[in-house]
Amino acid sequence: MAKKDYSKLEKNDLLKVIEKLESRKKYGLIWDEEKTKEQFEKESENALPVLKEVKGKEIKTDPTKPTNILIEGDNYHALSVLNYTHQGKIDVIYIDPPYNTGAKTWRYNNDYVEKDDTYRHSKWLSFMGKRLRLAYNLLPSDGFLICAIDDNELFTVGLLLDEIFGEKNRLGLVTVLHNPKGRNQSKFFSANSEFMLVYARNIDQVSFNKVALNEEVQVTFDQEDEQGKYRLEHFMRARTVWSRQNRPLNWYPIFVSKDFKDITSHKIAGYYEVYPITNDGKEMAWKNIRETFDQLNDGDYFTAKKEGEKIRIYHKYREQQVLKNVWLDQKYQSEFHGTNLLKKILGKNIFDYPKSLYLLIDILKLTTKKDSVILDFFAGSGTTGHAVLDINKQDNGSRTFILTTNNENKIAEEVCYPRIEKAIKGYKAQKEEKIDGLGGNLKYYKTAFVKNSISRDDLKMRITRECTEMLCLREGIFDEVKAKPDYHIFEQNGRIMGIYYSMERDSLAQLKKELDKMEGEKILYCFTFDPLGLDKNDFADWQGVSLEPIPQKILDIYEQIYEY
Numbered sequence: 001m002a003k004k005d006y007s008k009l010e011k012n013d014l015l016k017v018i019e020k021l022e023s024r025k026k027y028g029l030i031w032d033e034e035k036t037k038e039q040f041e042k043e044s045e046n047a048l049p050v051l052k053e054v055k056g057k058e059i060k061t062d063p064t065k066p067t068n069i070l071i072e073g074d075n076y077h078a079l080s081v082l083n084y085t086h087q088g089k090i091d092v093i094y095i096d097p098p099y100n101t102g103a104k105t106w107r108y109n110n111d112y113v114e115k116d117d118t119y120r121h122s123k124w125l126s127f128m129g130k131r132l133r134l135a136y137n138l139l140p141s142d143g144f145l146i147c148a149i150d151d152n153e154l155f156t157v158g159l160l161l162d163e164i165f166g167e168k169n170r171l172g173l174v175t176v177l178h179n180p181k182g183r184n185q186s187k188f189f190s191a192n193s194e195f196m197l198v199y200a201r202n203i204d205q206v207s208f209n210k211v212a213l214n215e216e217v218q219v220t221f222d223q224e225d226e227q228g229k230y231r232l233e234h235f236m237r238a239r240t241v242w243s244r245q246n247r248p249l250n251w252y253p254i255f256v257s258k259d260f261k262d263i264t265s266h267k268i269a270g271y272y273e274v275y276p277i278t279n280d281g282k283e284m285a286w287k288n289i290r291e292t293f294d295q296l297n298d299g300d301y302f303t304a305k306k307e308g309e310k311i312r313i314y315h316k317y318r319e320q321q322v323l324k325n326v327w328l329d330q331k332y333q334s335e336f337h338g339t340n341l342l343k344k345i346l347g348k349n350i351f352d353y354p355k356s357l358y359l360l361i362d363i364l365k366l367t368t369k370k371d372s373v374i375l376d377f378f379a380g381s382g383t384t385g386h387a388v389l390d391i392n393k394q395d396n397g398s399r400t401f402i403l404t405t406n407n408e409n410k411i412a413e414e415v416c417y418p419r420i421e422k423a424i425k426g427y428k429a430q431k432e433e434k435i436d437g438l439g440g441n442l443k444y445y446k447t448a449f450v451k452n453s454i455s456r457d458d459l460k461m462r463i464t465r466e467c468t469e470m471l472c473l474r475e476g477i478f479d480e481v482k483a484k485p486d487y488h489i490f491e492q493n494g495r496i497m498g499i500y501y502s503m504e505r506d507s508l509a510q511l512k513k514e515l516d517k518m519e520g521e522k523i524l525y526c527f528t529f530d531p532l533g534l535d536k537n538d539f540a541d542w543q544g545v546s547l548e549p550i551p552q553k554i555l556d557i558y559e560q561i562y563e564y
Contacts, residue, residue: 038127040074047449048558049077051469057417057444059424064493065441067478068385070420071404072412073447075377078404079134081447082375084557085474086402090138091372092364094384096148096355097128097157124153129160134561135377136164142205144171144367147197148355154195161199171198171206175326176359178334196363209369210320213362214329221319225300228319232303235287235313236276242285244276250285251276254293254313256304263302263313265290274304274311287315323366331358342381342415344429345422351381351415360387370397379403382416386423389438417444443478445469457529464501464527464551471499471525471550487511494520499550501527505538512542525550 006014051071071078082090139145145165149157162170174196182190200206212218221229237250244251255264255271262271276284286293296302296315303314331337337356343349360383368374368391376384388401403420405412426437450466453459472478472490477497482489486507490497496518498511508526515522523546528534533549 038076038130040076043074044077044449044562046452048452048463048555048562049073049080049447050450050463050466051081051445051473052448053469054444054446057442059421059440059442061424061437061439061441063441063479065439066398066400066476067441067443067492068388068400068420069402069443069445069473070379070382070385070412070417071402071445071447072407073404074406075404076131076134077447079131079138079377080558080561081470081473082402083134083137083561084554085470086138086373086375087557088138088140089373090375090402091140091143091369092367093135093139093143093145093375093377094148094360094363095135095146095376095378096380096383097378098124099150099152125156125160128157129164131377132160132164135375136201138375139201141202143201144206145199145201146363146367147199148194149197150194151191154197158197161197165199165201169200169203171200171203172325173197174363176332177326177328178332178356178359180333198363208323208366210318211365212319213323213327213365215331218319221317223316227300230316230318232314233317235302235315236278237285237287238278238282244283244285247285249289250287251283252286252290252293254286256311256313260304260306263297263304265293265297272311274313277310279308279310286313327359327362329358332356332362338383342419344432345419345427346415347430351411354381355383357383357386357390360384361390364388364391364399368397368399370395370399372399374399374401375404376401377404379405379416380411382419382423385416385420389420389423389440392440393438445473460529460551460555461503461527463554467551467554468499470554471497475523482514484510489514489518491518491520496520496522498522498524498545499526500524503527503529515545522546523548527551 006017009017054072071081135145145161147157147161158170158173175193176196177192178194179192182192212221218229221231223230223232235254237247240246242250252265252275253267254274255266255268256262256274257268257271262268264271267273276286278284288296301315303316305312305314334353334356337358338354339349339352341357342351342354364374364384364387374384374388379385382403385401385403388399391397392399403416405416407413420442422437424437424440424442426435428434448466450459450463453462468488475490475495475497477490477492477495479491480488481491484507486502486504487498487500487510489511490499496515498515500508500511511524515524522544524539524542525548526534528549530549531552533552534547536547539545539547
């Protein structure tokens with residue numbers, strides 16, 4: 001980016017420059033914003049993004065399971081679409097952006113950014129800032145963002161994320177030992193670690209799941225019920241400091257029914273009376289005082305067992321682990337559980353430095369619920385999608401993923417998609433047994449564009465005709481059951497969506513008849529020129545159908561993102 005020659009500017013133009021400089025913040029992350037338009041901006045000049053399905057690449061193994069999404073195209077366009085379909089609906093965002101090492105690994109406007117480029121960091125920050133601001137809108141108040149990064153942009157992206165999310169919402173920086181050998185070409189320190197910056201949309205609304213990530217800790221939780229894994233621990237404390245004399249408030253009787261099914265601190269006739277006494281007669285103490293015992297005693301937390309002549313009280317200690325911010329486990333090494341795994345799946349070494357599958361599994365175990373939606377808008381080799389499928393298989397969850405990637409070097413078509421397909425359906429590595437598929441469904445989309453128009457009404461009509469896939473994605477309803485020139489009907493697991501495209505209302509009555517025949521939750525997206533929406537009086541007899549006007553909401557969101 002060439003230095004601007006201010007000596008040639010007119011007075012009024014110079015004043016504008018000075019005013020802009022004066023208006024800039026005086027503390028925080030400041031960089032020279034790239035003035036050259038990015039390639040995605042050129043592609044979308046006077047046009048708005050939509051999605052188009054690649055029909056031949058749908059994967060469906062179980063219609064009762066939710067549908068995952070792969071979007072091929074520039075992630076800025078994909079994020080723009082998601083600002084309509086998924087605003088506030090993405091529970092966890094994981095990204096592994098280009099690291100800006102100065103090697104030929106990242107292009108800006110079709111050119112590799114070299115190490116000696118004076119504006120190398122500014123270009124990267126401009127590139128990332130645009131996308132992260134769009135991504136921020138997708139998270140609910142209890143959402144997480146995890147950004148993998150190396151030392152080249154760690155400090156700059158940390159400041160950028162502090163600016164977008166607020167410093168108080170930074171949950172931590174995790175150091176991951178991903179390459180124990182280190183970089184051979186390093187002159188001073190040989191970097192063998194990468195990092196994960198973890199942010200909350202609102203720190204007061206989030207919490208990590210109680211899971212054990214270390215395998216040595218995991219195996220100690222050897223029992224399981226509907227709430228998850230646990231181990232039984234003695235409720236009596238046997239160390240000297242826990243004697244009755246030292247802990248008098250923790251000395252009280254616990255009453256156990258003859259069938260051992262009921263445990264209480266209240267005396268009941270016919271129940272065993274149990275005190276914390278060792279086999280050799282020492283009077284000890286319970287772990288908690290009576291009031292805390294009563295609070296914990298929900299009918300499931302405590303259990304009693306007869307051991308010899310004594311009755312012992314146990315409590316269920318649920319799976320959990322004190323989390324450290326340095327992850328050293330061998331399973332996080334990218335060579336063995338990233339590069340080699342991908343080579344086994346695809347049969348060739350086609351992608352450099354994929355993340356360890358187990359790294360993604362563990363960070364998502366910490367941050368997702370069983371029905372979470374996970375987004376990765378730098379999908380690369382598809383490790384995030386693979387991890388989501390794996391966790392669902394482990395806990396019978398219904399998490400879904402949305403992956404977005406461009407197709408540079410055919411990464412979408414020849415790496416990401418084939419990997420997800422084989423993870424779902426199963427595969428056979430050379431000289432190894434067949435690996436069973438994890439199951440799941442996938443829709444494959446590409447970004448496309450609707451050209452702008454001088455006529456606002458013309459734009460509304462054309463984008464309505466082209467927004468079908470966006471509406472399917474927004475509602476999670478994908479199976480087309482009826483396609484007429486003026487309307488389409490889709491159905492998925494008891495939910496029904498109608499889309500009416502025409503300004504004329506001639507076919508609306510026929511659409512109503514079709515919907516009346518169908519059982520389930522119904523929604524109608526209906527075209528209207530009116531920016532205020534549909535006149536509900538026109539739909540007074542549409543009982544049990546939710547109404548949504550199109551395309552004004554789409555255009556309202558795009559107006560905030562694009563200049564058109």
